[in-house]
Amino acid sequence: MAVELAPAAIPAQIDMQEPVSKLTFLHALIAGGVAGFVVDIALFPIDTVKTRLQSELGFWRAGGFRGIYKGLAPAAAGSAPTAALFFCTYECGKQLLSSVSNTKDSPFVHMAAASSAEVLACLIRVPVEIAKQRSQTLLSHKQHQTALQILLRAYRTEGLRRGLYRGFGSTIMREIPFSLIQFPLWEYFKLQWTPVSGYDSTPFSVALCGAVAGGIAAGLTTPLDVVKTRIMLADRESLARRRTIPAILHGIYTERGISGLFAGIVPRVLWITLGGAFFFGFYDLTTRLLDAANSVD
Secondary structure (H helix, E strand, O other): OOOOOOHHHOOOOOOOOOOHHHOOHHHHHHHHHHHHHHHHHHOHHHHHHHHHHHOOOOOOOOOOOOOOOOOHHHHHHHHHHHHHHHHHHHHHHHHHHHHHHOOOOOHHHHHHHHHHHHHHHHHHHHHHHHHHHHHHOOOOOOOOOOHHHHHHHHHHHHHHHHHHOOOHHHHHHHHHHHHHHHHHHHHHHHHHHHHHHOOOOOHHHHHHHHHHHHHHHHHHOHHHHHHHHHHHHOOOOOHHHOOOHHHHHHHHHHHHHHHHHOOOHHHHHHHHHHHHHHHHHHHHHHHHHHHHHHHHO
16 A cells, blocks of 8 residues: 555545535446455455465465465456445445434444445355355366356356355355444544544545554454355365354364464455555545546536
8 A cells, every 4th residue: 555645636625524415326336346446456465365364275275375366357357346336335325324314424324324235245246256265265276267167167056045145144244244343433534534633634544544444344353254265165065064154153263263263364454454545545536536527527
């Protein structure tokens, strides 16, 4: 995150605290897509290391540092639509809930909007994650399978729910708690930025708020991420396919202790902290530029 977004490049008349109605559906679609694509491409190697650390095979058997960019294609293809769908739902949900409850900056509004957005985004995210993580752990290495072949094989052998959407429940169980922590913190940090620092909000400050919020949420929800990874990578005969989420957590704790539950926490926190900075920074920058272009028109 060495790139600092110059505040001078942002029109002064655009204020981050303006009503969300000024952020149109199209703006959320474009800005979310741009932000998601930049993050997933820039930080993909860190995600690969995290996935292999969490794999039941262990880091070295899952690939170690070999093929660090395996799985990049499905991640790149799915990142923009997933992020775009999320932010369209989040911004529209926040606007709707704020108008109904007359509490614009309530953390409960942010929590509800983020949770709804995560559920919809997972309709795209889960199949992408399956293709990406199986490629990252070299499970398809011997067959030289592409992402599409991995998904087709999952569908043909296991069906829609247990194949393409395996781990949907565990992904939701990870994403919703993550969002319940990250988005209220992000919105709160943004609100407090100017009163505390004395400086106007800029894409850089929004990026910094996103980085801190994301890092905190990432660390606290790592055990749920470990469960999600185990379920998605499990073979058809694996115990992980037949056990509940609490049972998997207990099994990991029995096998590896606390370190097992928090496997991959360092790359996960690093990945999401940097990702939060890129994601929210580029999201804010893109929306400001789009709003500026509309105001000129």
